[in-house]
Amino acid sequence: MTFEQAFPTFTNAPKTCRHIISTLFCDGSPWIQTEEQSLWPGKEKGNRKSVVISKRLALTGISKMTYKEEFIDLRDIFSVKMKRRRSIGQKRGGTLLGLTVFLCIRKGRKLKQGLINLHNLSEDYCAIWFKQLKEILNGFPNRPKSLKVIINPHSHKGEATNIYNEHVEPLFKLADIQTDVTVTKYAGHALALLKECDLQEYDGILCVGGDGSVSEVTHGLLLRAQMDAGKNTNANFTPVRAPLPLGIISAGSTNVLAYSLHGICHPVTAALHIIMGNIQPVDVCSFSSNSKLLRFGLSSMFGFGGKTLAIAEKHRWMPSSQRRDFAVVKTLANLKPDYCELSFLPTRDSEFTFHRDSKKKTDNYDYYDGKGQWRHIQGQFLNVSIMSIPCLCSMAPRGLAPNTRLNDGTMALIVVRNTSRQEFVRHLKRHPTLKDQFDFPFVETYLVEEVKLQTGPPHNFVHSEYEQNGEAHTIPTEDIYSLNIDGDLLNVSSEIHIRLHPELLNLYGSNIEELDNCNAKCSCL
Numbered sequence: 001m002t003f004e005q006a007f008p009t010f011t012n013a014p015k016t017c018r019h020i021i022s023t024l025f026c027d028g029s030p031w032i033q034t035e036e037q038s039l040w041p042g043k044e045k046g047n048r049k050s051v052v053i054s055k056r057l058a059l060t061g062i063s064k065m066t067y068k069e070e071f072i073d074l075r076d077i078f079s080v081k082m083k084r085r086r087s088i089g090q091k092r093g094g095t096l097l098g099l100t101v102f103l104c105i106r107k108g109r110k111l112k113q114g115l116i117n118l119h120n121l122s123e124d125y126c127a128i129w130f131k132q133l134k135e136i137l138n139g140f141p142n143r144p145k146s147l148k149v150i151i152n153p154h155s156h157k158g159e160a161t162n163i164y165n166e167h168v169e170p171l172f173k174l175a176d177i178q179t180d181v182t183v184t185k186y187a188g189h190a191l192a193l194l195k196e197c198d199l200q201e202y203d204g205i206l207c208v209g210g211d212g213s214v215s216e217v218t219h220g221l222l223l224r225a226q227m228d229a230g231k232n233t234n235a236n237f238t239p240v241r242a243p244l245p246l247g248i249i250s251a252g253s254t255n256v257l258a259y260s261l262h263g264i265c266h267p268v269t270a271a272l273h274i275i276m277g278n279i280q281p282v283d284v285c286s287f288s289s290n291s292k293l294l295r296f297g298l299s300s301m302f303g304f305g306g307k308t309l310a311i312a313e314k315h316r317w318m319p320s321s322q323r324r325d326f327a328v329v330k331t332l333a334n335l336k337p338d339y340c341e342l343s344f345l346p347t348r349d350s351e352f353t354f355h356r357d358s359k360k361k362t363d364n365y366d367y368y369d370g371k372g373q374w375r376h377i378q379g380q381f382l383n384v385s386i387m388s389i390p391c392l393c394s395m396a397p398r399g400l401a402p403n404t405r406l407n408d409g410t411m412a413l414i415v416v417r418n419t420s421r422q423e424f425v426r427h428l429k430r431h432p433t434l435k436d437q438f439d440f441p442f443v444e445t446y447l448v449e450e451v452k453l454q455t456g457p458p459h460n461f462v463h464s465e466y467e468q469n470g471e472a473h474t475i476p477t478e479d480i481y482s483l484n485i486d487g488d489l490l491n492v493s494s495e496i497h498i499r500l501h502p503e504l505l506n507l508y509g510s511n512i513e514e515l516d517n518c519n520a521k522c523s524c525l
């Protein structure tokens with residue numbers, strides 16, 4: 001008797017489901033070639049494979065299955081559970097109904113949970129399949145068993161804990177991932193924790209929060225790696241890679257890293273990337289001053305970006321969405337350029353790009369005449385951005401730096417020279433549109449490996465005033481300026497040296513190549 005004759009209801013199930021079930025029972029070798037994994041191997045009825053599989057299914061005694069999705073493969077499974085009927089309040093035992101297989105399903109950039117119910121009343125059959133599936137799941141690389149979770153309870157609208165408890169923790173439980181949760185009590189708590197906790201207990205770190213929290217955890221994790229490797233961070237050192245991958249559950253207002261990584265802010269997608277062990281290496285920058293390491297980070301802004309964050313931080317009492325818009329408007333109202341000297345090393349293996357008429361730059365430019373040579377520019381700048389990731393966010397769905405990638409070994413250096421407020425606003429307003437935000441004569445972009453940023457000639461210095469014998473005196477003090485590093489504010493007074501370190505950090509996630517298809521809308525300009 002064929003399988004179809006034995007179990008007529010099963011013939012209506014999607015072919016891919018039959019394919020999955022069959023692969024579970026190929027003794028010793030549950031795998032089918034890649035090209036066959038996403039589709040039923042034989043389209044024509046009665047071919048050799050389908051007959052073999054049908055026989056196997058007949059032997060297993062599968063009586064019924066339900067599943068709506070198509071095109072899945074074994075690697076999409078992240079959990080298997082025994083399915084039992086239990087009366088209300090009953091916690092153990094119950095009548096066995098079969099197995100439930102949990103799957104990760106991709107819908108565009110989103111990942112969601114799916115399931116297949118395999119109905120079978122035999123304890124013996126279910127025990128065998130359960131064991132075999134568990135073995136398969138344990139064999140997948142990078143899937144974490146234990147995570148250190150760090151939650152900032154104050155991020156954005158204070159929703160981080162809820163987001164974790166409602167959307168993430170149940171999935172981790174389903175996937176049998178152990179978690180050790182710390183809810184931070186003060187700014188800098190995550191950094192202190194990562195400096196001293198025993199990381200060997202964990203397979204990965206998870207940060208639930210906004211950009212500032214992610215930045216602190218990224219820095220903490222990389223700093224810890226340097227401490228463990230005995231690196232002297234006060235010299236021009238070559239950093240070692242972070243020991244554990246980092247997962248990000250976005251709970252902030254802008255969530256630049258989460259957007260750049262997942263293309264969307266969706267806690268379930270982020271959680272499933274972690275569960276499935278999807279790893280994406282990213283390039284990281286180190287920020288040093290006077291040969292002293294200040295910070296590891298992924299993006300930085302000086303000028304408009306730094307001042308906006310400084311104002312936003314001073315108005316933390318405002319709701320976060322209003323705070324950001326308020327800070328943008330206030331900084332625009334007082335728009336002033338800063339004098340700045342920039343030295344940079346263009347990327348060796350890629351042409352740096354100009355987005356303005358190069359003829360107009362002859363007065364300021366020491367033209368690049370070979371690869372690997374330092375270049376220098378100086379003048380009055382409204383904003384300088386240095387970014388090792390594309391920095392996607394709702395205000396810039398294609399990215400603040402769409403000309404770089406997560407791990408392409410380059411940083412984007414974007415320089416906005418002094419211009420009128422009106423022109424600068426035009427440049428900002430292009431970020432959420434499909435128009436090129438760099439196509440202005442006052443904007444220049446380069447792909448670089450290293451940057452030195454020096455600001456504030458004597459006439460720009462901050463002066464402190466005092467009175468002596470009735471006379472007013474001024475003392476020039478150091479020029480302190482605000483640097484926005486991944487949404488965290490850093491006040492600096494001397495030259496900043498920014499170096500790129502390719503693939504220094506592994507993140508749980510995937511690479512988003514099709515940036516232009518993102519439909520997010522601007523909310524602040």
Ligand SMILES: Nc1ncnc2c1ncn2[C@@H]1O[C@H](COP(=O)(O)OP(=O)(O)OP(=O)(O)O)[C@@H](O)[C@H]1O
Pocket residue numbers: 152153154155156157184185186187188189209210211212213214216251252253254255320487488
């Ligand atoms: N318990 C805490 N109390 C106060 N500050 C905290 C606490 N935990 C973390 N922080 C700090 O809060 C800062 C901002 O956090 P985060 O970026 O997560 O929120 P946000 O600013 O609301 O989000 P976004 O940056 O997306 O607007 C971080 O720099 C972090 O160091």
